[in-house]
Amino acid sequence: MSDKHLVVISVDALVFEDLEYAKTLPNFARILKNGSIVERVRTIWPSVTHPVHASIITGQPSGVTTIINNTPFEPGNPSPVWFNMMHQMPCETIFHAAHRAGLTSAVCCWPVTEGGNDVVDYLVPELFGLGAPGSDPMEVLKERGVSECVMDIMKETFEVYEPTTRHPVYDELEIYSAANIIRKYKPNLMFCHPGYVDGERHRTGLFTDAVENSLRHTDKCLGMMLDALEDAGIADKTDFIVCSDHGQMNIVRSVCINVFLAEAGFIKTDENGGLVSWDAMMHSSGMSGYVYLSRPDDEKLKGEVGGLLRKMVDDGIYGLDRVYTREEAKEKYGVDGDFSFVLSADNYTSLHDDWRRPIVRSFDPTDYRYGRATHGHSPEKGPQPTLLAMGPSIEPGVVIPEGHILDHAATFAKILGIDFPQAQGTAAAFVK
Ligand SMILES: [Zn+2]
Missing domain, CATH: 3.30.1360 (Gyrase A; domain 2)
Known part of the structure; x- marks a missing residue:
């Protein structure tokens, strides 16, 4: 069994410009001080959440993943079901490559992973429907295909947090669960996706006090994950990546x-x-x-x-x-x-x-499309997503001014030491 561990936290809509403030926060500061950075990461078209997260885990553009929007085109349907099924994609994910290499994977609220139980050992996909009026949260988990072996962890989560997809509670219950999955199972891969920063940008604008507050909250989430790695005894064996999917622009x-x-x-x-x-x-x-x-x-x-x-x-x-x-x-x-x-x-x-x-x-x-700030813009426009990395596989102190989001999958594969030939990008130069 491989002793490599990789945690990837995609902070939805985090941009390079946020780091000026984020570096004053303890956990962001720790990662920035001890790690390396790709300052500005060009994203794919369209710069919206589910397509980009599909591309991050496949190393393929949306024309290949087929996830070209958050929702399918269904004229006249005001609320179509979001694209979220992993096997809708006709290509492999980093979880397929890890599974083939004998590594264990966990996912907590990463988009387009539902149904991926054959390659993800501890799977909590995006929990659409959680907290809907009259719904039973444990039934929602079953409907979403949450792995049987993490049901106890989720049950305990719902004793602490209200079951909801409303931010910031959704981020908290996600990170709390992810931390407990790390403590209990020590998976080789853990991918999670807090969305409070994105939500506050949509609600209040691109750079606001509310967004700074959401960054403080996100910093606490990073701390919860870092603490869990310590508790699990794998902190010094874990590479820790904070990335993002897209920026936003004021409209x-x-x-x-x-x-x-x-x-x-x-x-x-x-x-x-x-x-x-x-x-x-x-x-x-x-x-x-x-x-x-x-x-x-x-x-x-x-x-x-x-x-x-x-x-x-x-x-x-x-x-x-x-x-x-x-x-x-x-x-x-x-x-x-x-x-x-x-x-x-x-x-x-x-x-x-x-x-x-x-x-x-x-x-x-x-x-989200009609908030005070939003996205979906051409990827070269506006503040750009960023990527921070620290850990035993990361050469510290390296600053890469520009990168591409399609390089992330290759970066993950190189860190894990596994073959993922489908990923079309190049691993970041700071990976040893
Ligand atoms: Zn997003």
């Missing part, structure tokens, strides 16, 4: 692109505005969106819709700064799917799914 408005498609006759509604049929429709991923055609091979339709979208970009008032064809987006960003166009919003607008007026909307705290 001032959301624009309903589908209203223009409707007025051009591509979306038909009844007298109450209900959706009747569509020939072209946009699906938002926050500051970007995919435009689907009912007949993707219809060149006339494609030409008309493409012409309208390009005119909207040229006019400069609709919140769009770029339209890519499917082929252009695949070539430039590695994103692919059955959409026909990809829209990039300007630097202060998110794209809204609604096909009904009003065209311009204010903030909506119930949907």
Whole structure:
């Protein structure tokens, strides 16, 4: 059995600029002082949570993982089920590679891991539905496929924390459970994903007092994990990575692109505005969106819709700064799917799914895409995610100014000393 241990904590929406404040906090400071850093990490398209986390564990862009948005395109469905099933991806994850090498893995609330029980020994996927009115938390765990062997740990967690997906309690119950899984099972891999920083950015803006408060909370979570490694007696054998999936950008408005498609006759509604049929429709991923055609091979339709979208970009008032064809987006960003166009919003607008007026909307705290800050923007824009690493496999004191999120899987594999040839990136230079 390998004596290598790797903990990966993806702090959702953490950016390099946060470290100025985070370095005043004890656990961030300890990692920064003793470890190495990739300061700015270019993410994938789209810069939203589930696609990026899928890419982090596979080393593949969204066009390969097929996780091209948080939710599938289901016109007229206001709350589709999020992409979360590991085996929806037609490629392997770092957990497959670890399993093959005889290592044990644990996951606590890492996106797109549900159903991965064949390769993850101690699996707690994202717990959608936890705390829903009238639901039994232990039943929710069963529905999500939480590993039988960690049910006792989760039961004890719910004696301490209210079962909910609301932040910051969700982060706390996640980290508390992850720490206890480490104490009990000492897995070789532990991947978890606190989301309070992301939530506070959406709610209050990019850099705010509330975001600083969420960083203090996250620092405590890091401390809980570091303490658990000490308790388990594996602290000196564990490499510890803090990374992130995307940044965010402040927005001032959301624009309903589908209203223009409707007025051009591509979306038909009844007298109450209900959706009747569509020939072209946009699906938002926050500051970007995919435009689907009912007949993707219809060149006339494609030409008309493409012409309208390009005119909207040229006019400069609709919140769009770029339209890519499917082929252009695949070539430039590695994103692919059955959409026909990809829209990039300007630097202060998110794209809204609604096909009904009003065209311009204010903030909506119930949907992350329409918060005071949001993401889904082109990966080169805005503050960038970061990666911190410390441990026995990490050369300390190395500063790498720029990296790519598709390199993370190769970095994990090199740290663990396992083969993961599918990961297309290059391991960070500070891995010994
Ligand atoms: Zn995220």
